[in-house]
Amino acid sequence: MTTRAKLTVYSALATALAALCLTPLLTTKGWITHAFLVVAVVAAVGAGLRRTPFYRWTVPAGQLLVLSLLLLLGFASSVAVFGGLVPGPESVRLLGRTLSQGLHDVRDYAIPAPPSPGLRLILVGSVGLIAVVVDTVAVTYRRSALAGLPLLALYSIGNGLAGDDGNWLWFATAAAGYLVLLFAEGQDRVSRWGRIFRGSERDGEGSGTGTLGRSGQQVGVLALALALLLPVFLPRWDSGLVHSGTGTGTGAGTGGAVSSLDPLITLTGAIPKPRNVELFSYKSDSPAADSTYLRTGSLDVFDGSSWKRGSAATVPFTGTFPAPEGLGSIDLAEQLKAEVRIGPQLDDAWLPMPYPAVGVTLRDNAAWQLDPVTSSLLPAREKAIKGLNYTVTALDVRPTATVLRTVPTPPERIRDQYLVVPRDLPPVVRDTALRVSGKAKTGYDKAVALRDWFTGPDFTYDATTRTDSGSDAMKDFLERRRGFCVHFASTMAVMARILGVPARVALGFTPGNTKGNNVYAVTDAMYHAWPELYFEGYGWLRFEPTPTRGVQPDYSDPVSSPATQPTTQPTVEPQASAPVQLPSANPDCDAKLRRTGDCGERRESAGGTGEESWLLSGKVLTGLAAVALVLLLLLTPMVWRARLRRRRLGGGGRRRPGGPGAVPLTDAQVLAAWDELIDSAWDLGIPPDDSRTPRAAARRIAEAAELDEGATAAAGRVALATERVLYARSAEVGEPLAADVRTARNGLRAHAGRRGRIRALLLPASSAQLRWRISEALLTARLAVGGRFARTVGAVTGPVRRLTARRPGRGGRSGRSGGGTGGTGS
Template identity: 25%
Template sequence: MSRFQPFPARAGADLAVLGTLSVLGVLGLETSFGDYNFLLAGLGGLIVGTGAAILGFRLRLGALVGILATILAYFLLGTPFTMPAQGLLVVFPSVASAAGLAVGAVFGWADIVTLGTPVEAPYYMPVLPYFAAWLIAVVGSMLALRWLPRRRRTVRRASALLAGPVLLYLAGILMGTDEPYLAGLRGVAFAVIALVWLGWRRPDSDRGDVPGAGRQLRRKLAGTAVVVVGAILVGSLAGTAFAPVPKDRFVLREEIQPPLDPLAFPSPLAGFRRYTKTLADTALFTATGMATGQVLRLASMDSYDGKLWNVAAADDEAGGSGSFRLVGRTIPRPPLVTSVQSSVVTITDSGYADVWLPGVGYPSTIDFDDAASSAEAESLRYNAGSGTAVLTAGVKSGYRFTTRAQLQQTYKDEDLEAVPVAAMTLPAAENIPDVVVAKAAEYTGGADTPIDKLRAIQKALKTQGFLSHGLASDGVPSRAGHGADRIDELFTRSQMVGDQEQYAAAMALMARSLGYPSRVVMGFAPDVPEGAVSVEVTGSDVTAWVEVAFDGIGWVPFFPTPDQTDVPQDQTPKPKSVPQPQVRQPPRSDNQADDLLTAVEIDDTKKDDKDKGLVLPGWAWAVIGLIGIPALLIGGPVLVIGALKARRRRRRRGTGSGDVRVAGSWDELTDGYSELGFEVPRGTTRLLVAAALESQLAGQDLVGRQPASAGLTPLAGRVDRAVFNGREIGDDLVQLSWAEALDSLGIAETSAGRLRRLVSRFRIRSRRDWNTQDWRKRDTSRRK
């Protein structure tokens, strides 16, 4: 008896077609990943899934055990295809890679539709194409090897094999971007291969003579040619006529909102005074590579509700300031920027603690330079339109990251004279004070073009106002906040007094009142000496400015804050006419302005304490990865199957009347023989089953032991008499039958060899799994 089950004749071609169609489906993910590493993962999943299914079939493993074997192969062999950097010696699974293979299969589907493209983080994202291809390969291979050969082949049944590749192809479309990858070519190739395979794998009709068979072959060839030509023509014409334009394509990433809600974090501008008062002399971070006059962006805010300038809600406008996407090292290109220069700046954090990530210009790549911060970088989210990055885990002391960014090109005012502002939709600015609208009209009375009006507003604020951060050393107090009452106060007092928070907020509202797309940007403007390599940024370097979008140009910055700090004392308003700001009760949001950012400080005490308790040396993790994980993956299924077998034996031996328990001993014996790889005939008598097993057992090498065939036939006769004689069966006969059955099964295990005994640990059989071969016919043919 062969230990390996023969390979079905047509299964090879079926598996080849299944693999080719799956590759065409996986290729649809190219627009999401941007490179071809995902294809290596997809091919690896096909190889592992198909190979494990074939091996389980050849070793005569049952369907359940075969599935467990493919899961084991998924974890043991998936590391080099998906996460070689996390593996032990690249190819062996580690704790990190095993966890990634599990997490990626579950959460990768949700991540890929919320990640910014190209998808590079989290580290387990290549698991998605690997898992998808592996799952399709396993299911399709089992259908081709176990299900389809046992049934009459029809087009409907053969089409079941195409369900998996079709779903994979649709997944590549839905999880891609609005720019398809070779959509026409892939679609035509998929249709041609599927139709031709269905036509050629139909069951052959009865062939009468050789000329008839020849005519049938010629008809098949002609039909195949017609199908191929028709698919190419129809696919090409239909694709050209009916294919949607990129912006109208339906992809999930355009329909599903990112999970980040930026309004969960306080407005950066609300905490402006915290930097100028509490952190004025605190070193926040060191910036290396900045040029003289360059500024660091922290956050861009385009939504105003009468209390705060803030980023918009995530569902306000697609691509607005609230639309943050999870990104990796590579950052999406901004939609509106003209750049002829790039900058590389490295930031080393020393005292900055917030979620808003400082950077220059519009980043194209962000690299975290140490392992600790790289792990946290998987929470990096970015808004390409506003140039704002958020690290949801919080920026921590000691972080070091390098940003390569595009810098917005600067233009002279005369270059923008004929340029209109950009036509774009921003969140509405609500509750704008009437004095703001009146002052905007007053300041822009003699200007005609947008750039002239904006420069007029900027000049009026810079020359007529005075700078004060509300410090004790300032000559005139200046209340914090930029709500409607504070902006109204800025213009109604005899002198305008405030800092960047109030002046930037006011100018942005004036621009909005004129119908211009404006936003407030908060950041840092350190004094970088000529030739300096690095500069230390402190809280006193905080600043804010206004940006207005010009058509085809980008966001042009305006700095309306005055430089004058000495307010004329004789122009200070009298307390009787205007209440002093110190005693005036500001809105509730203003009372908490200086403390707003403290809510995002992250307390790592418990986390650090917990981490210290879990610290293990490197060799211990290596042992866990090399021994623990394989032992768990192998031992787990063995324990589960062993428990099922023990439960089956207890029920057969202890449940029911005496004749039922005697019959249970025979069922236990035949199931055990089947699990060892013996062919147990089905649908015949116990005596014939005993004869068939004796003939197989006689051919085994028993290493000097007496063959068990002498005990099978008497046991079969005893079981028949107990079942059919109608008498009550005592416990002594039950115990005798079970003892003989287990003894015979033990001898069969010895004769089967180590490999078959090992495989039997992963198999659990029942009568429906036995061989359906008619042993009487086979014995007759042997005698002939």
């Protein structure tokens, strides 16, 4: 392997090892495979371009072009033309939107973030750009020491964002890759001074790297070991050059927005791959405790890209809540009381509470802010919820289907705020909503029709689909009929608005698993989203469109008719009071889990990566293979011609035909130099003439190209040496001819002009010899195969023919007998 090839491999290796520090940033690690593929392709493109006679600045330009093509095929192939194989203008626009969404995700997601397309695009693209910079600095311009700067930037950013998830191993791997790159370039620099002294056989160093080389390696390894071990024995210094005290959100009483994690972002990041760890528990003796959702907040504005809070304004929490929006009378509902204990795994979240909450007892009200529109409590300080114990009182609203069919029209204020949909909403959403609702007249019947359609057999719960909730994801969800709760909730809410039913998206948790003694445990596998629909007089009511998830409320059943007024005795659902113990494949799955659908399917789907395939799909790989094949066919003449010239004139420090040297050249070397001169003239527009002698051919080339005196003399010396080889009794050519060929070729290039030089570089005319050689080889192979086939057929059919020849016909036998008899008689 040449030094340049080693540097190419080691620079790619250093970039790949440094990129490992980015793996803690996302919840899944599959994207690093795609980044490694990009690094390998960038290195291969750089190696190929450096073997061409292009300027050095064209190497990184070509690498950037290929990197852009890879990102377009990887993240925007769905809108590419020719079956997704060739990116078009729409691919560029889609890539821009994906990048914009990724930048938005960077601001909103916590570490580790879910593998959204935008975040994966940023990570893979960043690694690709670093690979181009490192390859350019270390290989193209031979400045490996400076390549440590982009590698350090990559490591610093990745490790800084990872925070506590960072690992000393990432530093060790990144530093090791950089040291290997430095060692490779150091050996190359020393070798340029001549043959490297590697010690005497007496020292046993005949195959080693020498004292100097070993010393450099020892210093590098020692420095790496000290960098890893010394911090263990040093005291921790938390202050730093810039003070980084514990950051806090907006304090109580400011009335502004607080800096906390969006619950939708937390939910979409936790659903694809839950860890099944307990987040909190609650205790309640209410009959509805095992079917109560614990809501953290709601989102009431859909702008086409995601669901958001309509207003970021909050007020200090004083311990009380405003009257539930739209609820005519508290007497219409029973009270539900729960004691909640937050575990150590939940340290940054909005407060989980049943809806609508009417009171909560906290140890410090100043640590929380109230959103009066959605009755949600947001933390005003970091980790305000960690280890919190509180008691919450909520209302259990249970209207009947009959009552909900007769509720009055919502007020104008509600309609203006909760019926808004984007103007650029895909038509399939509106058309599907109208088709599914059919002849339903009331808002309740429309809601039930949507719910029944989503929970029917046409849809499949799949937590591994794309995690965003924008218009494009909604269109994809309706076409594929696969998704998880975010897709079902957001799509049903938008469809309900289209049908005239005010709707918003609520976020929180499904009912917990019973632990006995009226205690229920809630895990991260119970993150959930559902639509809330508004009915005048009863406020916001929950509907459940996600199949196999959650619990359907009684009022969502059109044939159910529970009492409209609460009785003195709590109404206990038959299923909750006397659950039927159905057989289950999982003995750990209790009746409540089977009822909510959390037994097996969620755990099976949770094992998915949550990532879309990228560059590993058949379509994208086919596109890459087609592009690579086209590039290979276009570059084959140029590469073949460059390699042939290198072999004829010499290179790489070894003597080759026509190369320099003190010893006399062989006949093959002289003829190789002459062939190169003729082919160079052919490439630049002067075809060969085999009828002329070498001197006459050289004179013709000099006259046709109007060569100057130096180039003409150089071509004449090559021709004279060739005539000696062809005609003299003994020809000893001591002077090298490679320099003369290059001088004559430079003169030819100067006469050809820019267009002629480009044509000679990309499509050299002498490459026709390659086609001739391929045709000759194919003809030879065909003749060889045909001859072998004929011999095989002859070997198989020969015995049959001989056997047939030895069995003459009846007439023939009598004729031979008659002839014999006649001969004897005469």
